[in-house]
Amino acid sequence: MQIFYTPDLPEGASHYTLSEEESKHCIRVLRLEQDDSIQLVDGRGGFYTARIIDPHPKKTLLVITEAQQAFGKRNHYLHIAVAPTKNIERLEWFLEKATEIGIDEVSLILCQRSERKEAKVERLDKIITSAVKQSIKAYHPKLNPIQPLAKLLSIPFNGQKFMAHCLPGEDKVSLAAQLQLQGHCLILIGPEGDFTEKEIADALQSGFKPITLGESRLRTETAALEACFEVNFLNR
């Protein structure tokens, strides 16, 4: 069945009108008709089944026939902060894959060695939405605009804080050894040239623990996805 993203659907609504874009997709592209059923996700855990009662190509009217809240609610909260890659497609891949596998929040960080200083959040958010629909997630991961690492370090975070960096360090531990299951965690992933020594020192000072993601030399987006895999796998 077809999935539509309806972030403004109020809980408890009996009817809903698809946005102009989604109406067009529903009626002109998918050629759905009156009485056809579709599914809706509101990005906040709501998962709905609805029937088309007016197949208008700009304002398709639906009646909600079934509603579930907290659909597929995850047992933990994962926030990954990553420096956008020089080739933006690599970041886009990460966002798509992390959404499929399971993530709650992504922050984009600007580091000393970042090759990319800006990233268009709106476009990136569309990639997340597309993955939300494709993989039938009722929760839409939150994407925060790019901010300097120092700013992120200064924001209080109620949970475990980790930093994956590539410099040698005997104090590095694996997530498997450290992660408190079913908790909140924030993991920092550096840019292509890694974090600087000062950035690492600042993060440790702010309560981040250094972690290793295995023996392989991973690209930025692969490291971010590896962290996402590990946290989800350990919490399974």
Place this chain on the structure above:
Amino acid sequence: MQIFYTPDLPEGASHYTLSEEESKHCIRVLRLEQDDSIQLVDGRGGFYTARIIDPHPKKTLLVITEAQQAFGKRNHYLHIAVAPTKNIERLEWFLEKATEIGIDEVSLILCQRSERKEAKVERLDKIITSAVKQSIKAYHPKLNPIQPLAKLLSIPFNGQKFMAHCLPGEDKVSLAAQLQLQGHCLILIGPEGDFTEKEIADALQSGFKPITLGESRLRTETAALEACFEVNFLNR
């Protein structure tokens, strides 16, 4: 230091001439000079340091200054068989990421519901080689040309055999519960429309065990990477 791929470098060689392509890359692109040092991987576990003694742009001559065998040898053997995706970039992405994370062999399979019936192995192999160099792997994963699933099922495989499919089945287990560590395993990943019931029955008949890769609905290439991640993580 720069890494070059030298599959024809004989073990124990004292000198080596880079191929025309690699010579050009070394001298014209990277502008390396006489007495500069580079690193070589032979794809069979050999990892070398070499010094340029003749910076010829078509046949760069090197003297080997250091040689290590079985460099980064993995403690298990992972073979993933996957149906190529309709959008070939998705398969390419899997090959790059799997090479970074760790894989030994990839087979491309033709299934009943495959949307893509062919795949250019030479091009795909270049993507693997590029990831081998980027992530400093001395072992080059083997890529097998596309073959019908039935043919793959008929080949004897000395190790554990798993199939990840999306049909409901109470007999599905997780890799964590089943995988024998440090062993050989072969995992089948189906096409975008999943394996057919007959394909699943045939595989189980051939000794494959059905596995689940978690609760999320994953795309083909994400499922293949999830399997790769799980096997590596469990064997860490």
